[in-house]
Structures are given as structure tokens and as C-alpha cells.
Amino acid sequence: MSTFLTLLKREYWENRGGFLWAPIIVISLFTVFTLIGMIAGKVHLGNLPVEMRSLPLDQMIAKLSPEQLQKAMIGWRHALAGFGLIVQMVLGVVLFFYLLSSLHDDRKDRSILFWKSMPVSDFSTLLSKYVSAALVAPLFAWVGVIVLQLIMLVMFSIFFLSNGVQKYTLLWTEADLIGMWIRMFVGIPLNALWALPAYGWLMMVSSWSRSRPFLWAVFAPIGVGLVLTWIDVLSNLQIPQSWYWINMFGRAILGVVPWMFGDGANAIGFNFSSDRGPYDLYSWEAMGSLLGSAHLWIGVVAGLAMLGVAFYFRRYREIAD
Amino acid sequence: MTAVIKARGLRKNYGRFEALKGIDLDIEPGKIIGLIGPNGAGKTTAIKAMLGLTDYQGELKVLGFDPHTQRHQLMQEACFVADVAVLPRWIRVHQAIEYVEGVHPRFSRTKCEALLAKTKINPKSRVRELSKGMIVQLHLALVMAIDAKLLVLDEPTLGLDILYRREFYQTLLNDYFDNGKTIIVTTHQVEEIEHILTDVMFIKDGQIVLRSTMDEVAERFVEVMVGPENREKALALKPIDERQVFGKSIYLFDGISRKDAEQLGETRTPGIADVFVATMKGAYK
Numbered sequence: 001m002s003t004f005l006t007l008l009k010r011e012y013w014e015n016r017g018g019f020l021w022a023p024i025i026v027i028s029l030f031t032v033f034t035l036i037g038m039i040a041g042k043v044h045l046g047n048l049p050v051e052m053r054s055l056p057l058d059q060m061i062a063k064l065s066p067e068q069l070q071k072a073m074i075g076w077r078h079a080l081a082g083f084g085l086i087v088q089m090v091l092g093v094v095l096f097f098y099l100l101s102s103l104h105d106d107r108k109d110r111s112i113l114f115w116k117s118m119p120v121s122d123f124s125t126l127l128s129k130y131v132s133a134a135l136v137a138p139l140f141a142w143v144g145v146i147v148l149q150l151i152m153l154v155m156f157s158i159f160f161l162s163n164g165v166q167k168y169t170l171l172w173t174e175a176d177l178i179g180m181w182i183r184m185f186v187g188i189p190l191n192a193l194w195a196l197p198a199y200g201w202l203m204m205v206s207s208w209s210r211s212r213p214f215l216w217a218v219f220a221p222i223g224v225g226l227v228l229t230w231i232d233v234l235s236n237l238q239i240p241q242s243w244y245w246i247n248m249f250g251r252a253i254l255g256v257v258p259w260m261f262g263d264g265a266n267a268i269g270f271n272f273s274s275d276r277g278p279y280d281l282y283s284w285e286a287m288g289s290l291l292g293s294a295h296l297w298i299g300v301v302a303g304l305a306m307l308g309v310a311f312y313f314r315r316y317r318e319i320a321d
Numbered sequence: 322m323t324a325v326i327k328a329r330g331l332r333k334n335y336g337r338f339e340a341l342k343g344i345d346l347d348i349e350p351g352k353i354i355g356l357i358g359p360n361g362a363g364k365t366t367a368i369k370a371m372l373g374l375t376d377y378q379g380e381l382k383v384l385g386f387d388p389h390t391q392r393h394q395l396m397q398e399a400c401f402v403a404d405v406a407v408l409p410r411w412i413r414v415h416q417a418i419e420y421v422e423g424v425h426p427r428f429s430r431t432k433c434e435a436l437l438a439k440t441k442i443n444p445k446s447r448v449r450e451l452s453k454g455m456i457v458q459l460h461l462a463l464v465m466a467i468d469a470k471l472l473v474l475d476e477p478t479l480g481l482d483i484l485y486r487r488e489f490y491q492t493l494l495n496d497y498f499d500n501g502k503t504i505i506v507t508t509h510q511v512e513e514i515e516h517i518l519t520d521v522m523f524i525k526d527g528q529i530v531l532r533s534t535m536d537e538v539a540e541r542f543v544e545v546m547v548g549p550e551n552r553e554k555a556l557a558l559k560p561i562d563e564r565q566v567f568g569k570s571i572y573l574f575d576g577i578s579r580k581d582a583e584q585l586g587e588t589r590t591p592g593i594a595d596v597f598v599a600t601m602k603g604a605y606k
Contacts, residue, residue, distance in 0.1 A: 003423060014409070110407045113403040119393065119396040
């Protein structure tokens, strides 16, 4: 077990920039921009006629009907969840490049000869990389989301308070923070299953390609999609295009971004609409329906198969001089 | 005592090129073996096969394991430096130590730190900040702190200055080596290692052309400085090599008696390098 922890540490050391610093930087930037926005808003407010400067917001809130208040607070929950999405998107980009280089970079710089001189099985190596992508990095991002949401809560509380709104406490009490955090946490292992095809595909290309894994990983599936379009145009064969782009291309490439199962199993991504926002993404319903869908488990099998191919190349292919 | 390495008909082809042409080999424990051969002779291929880094035909057992299928078990007891400067460039020195300590049950941090203390390597540096020679020093310190039954060193001292090379080989012999261990070294700087070797193995065109202990080499080969008057006699004994020094000829003989040799002129025991050069004639043809 301590061996495996060492392997996880190794992955962290090499990828601290992506796992740790990327979320920190995004959070900092977002905080700074929000702050600038608030200050600008405050300054703008200062230009208003005196009688309009102190809006009777408290009284307005008090006059809201419970339904109206409920709606406003759900809007706030969407906003908080939306802040989290920013961190998750960055995690997706980090994971894409991490997985793509995971079994390629050490072949390129020949340090694989050092790693292979240690009593670490190639299976453990592969597993440590999968676990880093599926659990370690998402845990960092999860903490990042919580930090960003807390920062936003504090900033908006101060903003409201400085504008004389006493009811800012609603921001905290109605946010469903703990619930959201728990669902996001439970979503991490679920996402690890859902994203297996993407992880498997990227690691397979990383393990197999002699150079430029990026081009192979991205343009090979695009090429296949274009060929399908051609066949479609040239013959009367009806190949379901959208099926390919969703279930093959989508699952293999876009699936690396967390929470892409939000729209149910036979789709990729999440359609936002007036009555569906980011907050609905982190729902028990979405997770529950996913667990029961064949799409998830077919993807798991496909992902494991590709990881198997990745293992084969890692284990048996000769290292070029 | 079982053989550390046992090979029967070991072959390896790269397409049409035969890198190893059926090698038979037995290596017992407690030896320091120099594997010596010109570029492209098959040294690295042979080493790769022994370490499970390539597939092969024929029979091969290393420490009782099949290196290709039981690589993981083999690596518990064997270690290697396959090439210099292959440490990952992003890692920090203290991380590299922590990593090996974490994954290798036979690693001693104390030993490693003692070895590093003799260098100018800062534990906080990243490998990419170290000079070429320092990277090699770090790699060797990591490997020498592992109590392995078999240590394979492929050109371990490339890029090191002569002071450190000397010290490294002395440490290897005095501190690392013992009767339970086997060390295989390849290097082009043959002269520097011959005094620590117990055995020598020449490889040429994918075949082992000489395999003997250093004592046998000293008995078997003799170099004689022959004046012009004895030249005919010397040539009759079929020297395997000839070179000219100050108008005299120096002949290298394989397997003639000491008495015969002494009649021809002044004798001396040739260095491994001389024997090597004579044996490898035509290696590039």
C-alpha cells in the first residue's frame, strides 16, 4: 500500500501545476474579476441620485412572497453551482493533457528506463495514473470548488451588507451548501466510471503513439466522423451521425470533462435552459439514472478494454534507443 | 550455487538483422563481469533481454526468473542503470530518494545520502538543474543504495570526470560488491575497470567470442617485445596482433607457453584493451 501511495505522490509531484496550481489560479482570477465587478458596481451606484442610492432592499425582500423568495434563492444556488463549474472545466482541460502525456512523456525523455528499473509492476503504474486522474485531481478540484463558493459567499455577503441589506444571511442559509458538496463528492467516483472511455482512450493513445499523441487522440476520431459523413453523402446508407458524435467522439474526448453525464446517459454535456441550471447538474436524480443505464456500463467495459491495450504496450513494447 | 544468469541459444532479431545469434551463457554469483564489445555488437540487446526490456527467442533465466514474463519479480532483486541521464528532469533530488525508498524494499536511505554527501548535489534541486555528470552521480547513488543481487550497469560513467569515475569503481568494489552479488558492467573505457573485474566477456556480431576469468586472460595471453632478429620466430607462433614501438615489434600471442614467449624477448601481461582490440579485428567490416 505504501508503494501505491508513493506512486500517487510521484504523479502529484510531476503534475502539481495541473492538480494544485491550476485550480488556485482560476479561483484567484475569478475572485479578482468579481471584486473588480463589485467595486465598479459600487462606484456606479455612487453616481446615482442621492434618493436612489440607498435602495430599500431589505423592505423589498420582506415584501417578496415565499414563492418569489424561493425562486430567487434557487437562482443563487445556480450561481454557486456555476462557480463550481468553472473549476470543473479547468479540471477537464488539465486531465486531458495529463492523461495524454501520462504514458508518453517518460518514453520521450527515456526516463521510463529509470521507472522500469524499479520493482513496480506496469499494472500498478497504470492504476496509479488512472487513480490520479479519476480521484486525486477531482478531489483537489472539489476542495477548489468549496473554496471558491465560500469566497463568493463572503464577498457577496460583504457586498450586500455594505449596501445595507441585513438579510444577506439568506445567501448562506438557503444555499444548500452541504448538500451540494456531498453530491459533488459522491459524483467523483461515479464520474470516474462514466469517464472511463475517455480516460481509456487517452491513455491508450498515450501508451501506443510514438509521437504526437495529441494529434492521434483528437484527429483520428474526427477523421472517422468525417468518413462517416462521406459515406452518408455518397450512399443511401443511413449511419446515425449523432450517435457517433455523442457516444464515440463525445465519450472518448469530451467525457474527460467532469459531470458530462448531466443530461442523462444517451447524451453528452448538459443543456441549460430557463428551468434547468448548473445546480440541477449536481442532482441525485442524474446520478441515480446514470447508475442504472446500460450506457454507463458499456462505457466501463470499453474503457477497461482500452486500458488493457494501454497496459499491453506499456508492458511489452520495446523501448526505442 | 545456482547460476545468476543462464542462457541457452539466446537470439534476437530486429527484422533481418540478427542482434544476438544464439548465446549460451552461465554466470555464477559473486562476479564482476565486464561485457565488452564494439558498437552494434549486441551488448545493449543482451542486457535488455536479461532485464526483460525486450522479447527474445531461446532460453533465458535471470535469478531463476524468466525476465520477459516475470519482470516484476525479477526487479525486486535486480537493478540496472540502462543508460545515463534518464532520470526524469522534473523530479527533485529529495523526491527521487523518497520515491525509491517508497517502492524498493532493499533501498537504504542512509547509504544513498552518504553517497550523495560526497557530491555537490543539492537535495532540493530538480534534475534539470543538475549538470550531466551530477545526474549520473545521483542515479548511481540511488542504485548503489539498493541491495540488489544483480546489478547491471550499461556505460555507467559516461559524462563523469576521471576523478569521480575512479572513486565510483572503487566504491563499487569495496562497499557495494560482496560474494552474494553479481555485477555486469559495459563500458568503452576498458582500462579503467579491468582491475575490478573478476571476469570478462567479449561480444562481437551477436556472439560471445571470449568468456573467461581475468586470471585466465593473464595466463592465456602474453605480449612480447621482439627485436628484428627474432621476428621470423615470432611470426611462426602466429601472433594475433602486432604493433610497432620504437622500431621494435610488439606481438600479442594467444595460448603460447611462457617459455616460448620469453625466448623471443621481453614479455608482459597485456591489458584487456589490447586483447580486445586484437580480438575485435574486422568488427566493422
